[in-house]
Amino acid sequence: MMLKGALIGAGFFAQNQMHGWAGIEGVEIVAVCDRDPARRDKTAARFGARPYADAAEMLAAEALDFVDIATTVASHRPLVERAAAAGVHVICQKPFAGTMTDARAMIAAVDTAGKTLMVHENFRWQSAVRAAIDALRGGAIGQPFFGRVSFRSGYDVFSGQPYLATDPRFIIQDLGIHILDVARALFGDVATLSATTRRINQGIRGEDVATMLLEHESGVTSVVDCSYATRRQPETFPETLLEIDGDGGTLRLDAGYRLVIQTAGEQVRDVAPPVLPWAEQPWHNIQESVQIIQQHFVDCLRAGVQPETSGHDNLKTLALVEAAYRSAADRTRIDMRAAE
Ligand code: NAD
Ligand code: 89V
Numbered sequence: 180m181m182l183k184g185a186l187i188g189a190g191f192f193a194q195n196q197m198h199g200w201a202g203i204e205g206v207e208i209v210a211v212c213d214r215d216p217a218r219r220d221k222t223a224a225r226f227g228a229r230p231y232a233d234a235a236e237m238l239a240a241e242a243l244d245f246v247d248i249a250t251t252v253a254s255h256r257p258l259v260e261r262a263a264a265a266g267v268h269v270i271c272q273k274p275f276a277g278t279m280t281d282a283r284a285m286i287a288a289v290d291t292a293g294k295t296l297m298v299h300e301n302f303r304w305q306s307a308v309r310a311a312i313d314a315l316r317g318g319a320i321g322q323p324f325f326g327r328v329s330f331r332s333g334y335d336v337f338s339g340q341p342y343l344a345t346d347p348r349f350i351i352q353d354l355g356i357h358i359l360d361v362a363r364a365l366f367g368d369v370a371t372l373s374a375t376t377r378r379i380n381q382g383i384r385g386e387d388v389a390t391m392l393l394e395h396e397s398g399v400t401s402v403v404d405c406s407y408a409t410r411r412q413p414e415t416f417p418e419t420l421l422e423i424d425g426d427g428g429t430l431r432l433d434a435g436y437r438l439v440i441q442t443a444g445e446q447v448r449d450v451a452p453p454v455l456p457w458a459e460q461p462w463h464n465i466q467e468s469v470q471i472i473q474q475h476f477v478d479c480l481r482a483g484v485q486p487e488t489s490g491h492d493n494l495k496t497l498a499l500v501e502a503a504y505r506s507a508a509d510r511t512r513i514d515m516r517a518a519e
Pocket of ligand 1: 187188189190191192193212213214215218232233234249250251252254258272273274299300301339340353465
């Protein structure tokens, strides 16, 4: 059966989501909603969907199976609650919520409606990152005991996403959230977290460097380090680099999408993502993961199972974000069992 969806928020990143949907069998995006007339009309015309200025009007007029919310965080709660009241499944972009209270309210609304809620937390679905996750889960280096999950760049993200320069919170809320989620996908849930933050670029409002130390319930200690103030060659945006030690060997995801596994011998794999026909370097890595997470959502709906990054799951990633800001401000180590 064809699934009918609608996009809410037709801005910078949503174009990738529309391209992604166009490549997924059995899904049709029939409507596009944005308050900005130029954005909604352009996106609707480009992808052959009906344009709407108002989400409530669209939900009343269209017979939808799901909505894909691609607005920034401030509008997520009213939009998710409205979609839940209309009885449709929901995908919502990260950061899912600005507070744990908002996150819990959205989860409860969709649960009450008996529908599925997935947070568009796509970094763990990047094919290179997924190759590392699969190798680790498959026991390639035995039991891991140390991990570094690292994203360091000097790329100008502000021209495409100007709000990143003016929001009071920057790198942990926007990017660290992905990297913390990858650490959870690799090493499991977190027992304690401590963090430091810095602002190197004085032209922005929030922090652009964050270094976090995580003790996982599995016994792994990981360092999650993020920077948009790192000028180096090669510029690795938007690659997440990994360094993992296990009792049977080491695994690295190196710059240039090189997966290196050293045990008795060495195995080197090129895990570079394809550049999809609509994608462009260097964003192709993220763009491919959009289509992969969308396919995961559709597969889960059809199978009647929860997506990996369901609302409930994402609460744990959001709690790490909150804990990192608190730890950096108070210079304390946060016990996550008390923080969720
Ligand atoms: P944007 O500002 O370019 O686009 C958001 C659009 O939503 C705007 O056109 C705005 O008019 C519209 N909008 C806002 N409230 C609305 C409402 N109530 N009803 C209808 N339309 C509304 O933002 P962006 O850069 O595209 O980012 C959107 C989200 O995507 C952010 O949460 C961002 O963090 C996330 N993002 C995710 C990734 C990723 O890889 N997962 C990458 C980039 C951005
Ligand atoms: O993926 C994201 O959420 C983007 C960026 C890579 C720029 O941080 O906002």
